[in-house]
Amino acid sequence: MDSPVTDDSFRLLLEKAARLYERHQSDRRESFNVFSTLRSEHDEVNLHSRFLAALLDHRKSPGEPRENLEDFLDQFKIGGFDHDGATVHREQDNIDILICDESSMQAVVIENKILAADQSRQLQRYAEQTRDYEQQYILYLTLDGREASEDSAGDIDYHPISYKNDLIPWLRGCQKRAYDEPALRESVAQYVQLIGKLTGTDFSEAYMNDLKKLCLEDSNLLLVHDLSEAMTEAKIALLVKLWQEIENGLQEDVPDLPTKSDDSDISENRIRRYVTRQRKYGEHGLYYELDANAMLCIEVGNIIYFGVYCEKGIKQKKYQEILARLPGWYSENSWPLCRNAPTDLNLKHTPREQLKLLANDEERQDYVKEVVSGVSDLWREIKKRGLVSPA
DSSP, X not given: OOOOOOHHHHHHHXXXXXXXXXXHHHHOOOOOOHHHHHSOTTOIIIIIIHXXXXXXXXXXXTTSOOHHHHHHHHHTTOOSXXXXXXXXXXXXXXXEEEEEETTXXXXXXXXXXXXXXXXXXXXXXXXXXXXXXXXXXXXXXXXXXXXXXXXXXXXXXXXXXXXXXXXXXXXXXXXXXXXXXXXXXXXXXXXXXHHHHHTTOOOOHHHHHHXXXXXXXXXXXXXXXHHHHHHHHHHHHHHHHHXXXXXXXXXXXXXXXXXXXXXXXXXXXXXXXXXXXXXXXXOEEEEEESSSSOEEEEEESSSEEEEEEOOTXXXXXXXXXXXXXXXXXXXXXXXXXXXXXXXXXXXXXXXHHHHHHHHOHHHHHHHHHHHHHHHHHHHHHXXXXXXXXXX
């Protein structure tokens, strides 16, 4: 007969899980990883897309088959490709990875998302750009296989795939096929290690088996279910606190910010929809009206970014004025000026190691100061360049 669930049951379960975690951590060794050393671990373009495209295009020698490409297409049931004649492109027409076969008139689009938020009509544009092909396959690659936003995908047919469940098995196949290429085999092994870290799956099989055994003891599975629900509530509370601290920091350090727009929403209800991925749960944040055409924004998709928002197609004159007066900033779609927060804190799909930052008051405050400082610097430049209407 199962033991009754009591407050002591929760305490004992957490204590046992903590001991398993401490033992697991003590056995781990942080090995050298060339990818983490040379690039930001979240660099979609120059790390992840570049390495994946190289693997897809790899031949052991000229004239040899591209086995990695063949295995990748087979995994997603994409048939009829001329594996020998197909071409693999990176960053062509802003598509992360594009695989084309002119003989069968097929195209595979891979949109790679680690931290970046979806752009407006992004997947729809890629479908339009490859419309001359008789068959299109649009793969939306993320760490956990989430769906694209409605604004990005519209009603096009696309396939969400994940690093965690889809790419890791394929990468292990690439590693096995490189049995006689030591440098490539080790490179793939280190990349798999990095993906494990980013997806929160870099744990040992023994550790998982111990946790599974613990969950199956007595009534522990019921406790784990309740703890999972509590984890969601805890994350909501931490994000509410984070946004309140950002707004308070802005009020203290940048007191002359313009009027806050009605579009601003950092309420608990809005953040709950974001964490639980309810319909239309995407970007939200704090918005300040520069004039009738532009806003200073602090927004979150996966990570927090800030800049000036101006609808590119509708307010083209203002958009070009902003670009001209504040050069040197990253520009994208309706964001003539955009910059990510210095710390890559993924608030939507927070990996294990970043939860500590959210939960630790001191580390979270350091992050808040980064965001507030960046917005403060931008606001000074906006005023200096005359981009705000006089009060």
